[in-house]
Amino acid sequence: MVRFLLLFLLLIFGNAQADDSLQWKVEAKLSSSNVWQRQQVILSVEATTTDEFARLETQALDLSDFEVIELPYTALKSETEKNKRTIKVGWILFPLVAGRYEIELPKIYYRPSSGQRKKLKFPIKILNIKALPSYVPPTMPVGKVVIENSLDAGKYGRLHTTKTLTNWNIKVITNDVLPQTIPPVLNQIKKNSALEVLPETIKQITTKNFSGLKNSTHYQLPIKALKSGRLSLPELSIQFFDPQDNTLKKALSKSPIHWALNPYLQLFLAIVAFIIILLALFKAYKKINNYLKKQQNIRHAKNKIQQAKNTTELRDALKHYAQANGWQENTTLEQWLDNWQSQNRENNKIASVLEHLQSVQFEERSSYGIDDVKAGLSKSL
Numbered sequence: 001m002v003r004f005l006l007l008f009l010l011l012i013f014g015n016a017q018a019d020d021s022l023q024w025k026v027e028a029k030l031s032s033s034n035v036w037q038r039q040q041v042i043l044s045v046e047a048t049t050t051d052e053f054a055r056l057e058t059q060a061l062d063l064s065d066f067e068v069i070e071l072p073y074t075a076l077k078s079e080t081e082k083n084k085r086t087i088k089v090g091w092i093l094f095p096l097v098a099g100r101y102e103i104e105l106p107k108i109y110y111r112p113s114s115g116q117r118k119k120l121k122f123p124i125k126i127l128n129i130k131a132l133p134s135y136v137p138p139t140m141p142v143g144k145v146v147i148e149n150s151l152d153a154g155k156y157g158r159l160h161t162t163k164t165l166t167n168w169n170i171k172v173i174t175n176d177v178l179p180q181t182i183p184p185v186l187n188q189i190k191k192n193s194a195l196e197v198l199p200e201t202i203k204q205i206t207t208k209n210f211s212g213l214k215n216s217t218h219y220q221l222p223i224k225a226l227k228s229g230r231l232s233l234p235e236l237s238i239q240f241f242d243p244q245d246n247t248l249k250k251a252l253s254k255s256p257i258h259w260a261l262n263p264y265l266q267l268f269l270a271i272v273a274f275i276i277i278l279l280a281l282f283k284a285y286k287k288i289n290n291y292l293k294k295q296q297n298i299r300h301a302k303n304k305i306q307q308a309k310n311t312t313e314l315r316d317a318l319k320h321y322a323q324a325n326g327w328q329e330n331t332t333l334e335q336w337l338d339n340w341q342s343q344n345r346e347n348n349k350i351a352s353v354l355e356h357l358q359s360v361q362f363e364e365r366s367s368y369g370i371d372d373v374k375a376g377l378s379k380s381l
Helices: 002-021 263-308 311-324 333-343 347-359 371-379
Strands: 024-029 034-036 041-049 053-057 065-069 074-077 085-097 099-103 108-112 118-119 125-130 146-150 157-160 166-175 196-199 201-209 212-225 236-242 248-251 258-259
Touching: 024 125, 034 074, 041 053, 053 085, 085 125, 146 236, 157 263, 258 263, 263 311, 263 371, 311 347, 311 371, 333 347, 347 371
Parallel strands: 034 125, 146 248, 157 258
Antiparallel strands: 024 041, 041 085, 053 108, 065 085, 074 085, 099 125, 108 118, 146 166, 166 212, 196 212, 201 212, 236 248
């Protein structure tokens, strides 16, 4: 019995020593101490500890003249020190009234994995709130706003059939913006005689963490084109105040360019397109066929040059070569050379060969014979 009691006391004493050896530190901070009205501020309490199971416990933060959004409890392992972890509690604050505020944190406790929890004390945080310029209305967002929109593809991509439903997808993304100030963008969409707009489907996605508040509103509008022509979708815009640049800005999203045609007009255009394609194919076929025929005639003329036994047959072969290229018939050698040079770069060598041909033809003294002329022509052509 005595041994059991001594062992029990030793275990308790050992745990107390281990608990005392745990290291931790804590701090409270504001993301900024000088902001505009309705500009996001993050108030956080962050503890770094070697206790793997330690927690921070806090009461609700109640501040008049502020919109307060509680952040989810966060626990992360340290990236630099493996035996440490960071635990956080905090709030997103949107000040509604200008002035100087002293923010007193609520009761916050550090609870280790064993032993008594410890009440934390922090100095009062000072926050200076600047009044927004008079040209910024109370309903204008303060932060970042982006608008995206797209249209589902039709049967032929950007071409739709009239009186057929398709979805117009609109996304409004806001960063660090008070949710109540995000305007309803669908008010900018007006019905007209060319477009029918059906009731929308809305999906809201909100992300809040120690980087800030992000809202994403997804609108899906079924629309139906009533007339042929370009879909008359309006541009969408939201004006906001950018607290980083201290200026008014406009988030603008141009409507995608899509077209609508009735089925009969689509059929007519399809037939016209088919005929145009057939004509283009026929024209291409004729060009290819003429080219192949021309190359065949040129090869035939070259063969005749090789087979020529005298100057008469050689002149006849050159005549066939001119016909294959579409030159004038019954041309002189000078004319034949001009036609050749008009289609090819100037070739002094072939001019020299033709001069030798004339010499051979008129039995002038020349070291060249018919075989030399044939060889020179074959090499040049």
